[in-house]
Amino acid sequence: MKFYLLIALTLLTAPMLAHADDDPMLKVAQENACMTCHAVDQKIIGPAFRTVAARFRNTPDAANYLFTRLQDGSVGDWGQIPMPPNPQADPADLHRLVQWVLAQ
Numbered sequence: 001m002k003f004y005l006l007i008a009l010t011l012l013t014a015p016m017l018a019h020a021d022d023d024p025m026l027k028v029a030q031e032n033a034c035m036t037c038h039a040v041d042q043k044i045i046g047p048a049f050r051t052v053a054a055r056f057r058n059t060p061d062a063a064n065y066l067f068t069r070l071q072d073g074s075v076g077d078w079g080q081i082p083m084p085p086n087p088q089a090d091p092a093d094l095h096r097l098v099q100w101v102l103a104q
């Protein structure tokens with residue numbers, strides 16, 4: 001009986017463990033539609049997150065600045081194509097997304 005329980009537990013946790021290899025923040029970014037306009041290492045409609053991270057690496061308070069840009073929308077930092085505001089997004093998610101972008 002204990003043996004079967006162990007097998008069942010292994011089968012249950014295996015997919016979760018496999019998932020932990022993926023970047024969990026990528027999922028949050030996908031859920032918030034960021035990845036329709038962005039990619040980590042190439043420009044799509046918006047700049048590559050790696051390029052954003054490089055540009056803001058030495059900017060004091062970059063995290064707060066980018067958080068505001070995400071909430072209110074952004075235009076003019078990278079060109080004339082605007083990023084729409086995200087008033088419906090969970091602010092906690094936006095903070096985590098900014099940290100994630102800056103870590104690329």
Ligand code: HEC
Nearest residue numbers: 032034037045046069074075076077078079081082083097
């Ligand atoms: C409709 C397309 C679109 C979506 C959706 C989008 N972005 Fe953007 N993003 C852009 C564009 C275009 C820019 C460049 C705006 C500018 O020039 O200031 C940008 C800029 C940025 C910047 C740099 C801002 C700045 O002021 O320099 C960050 C960080 C960013 N996006 C992160 C995100 C995250 C995180 C999400 C998801 C919550 C997201 N974007 C969703 C198009 C998009």
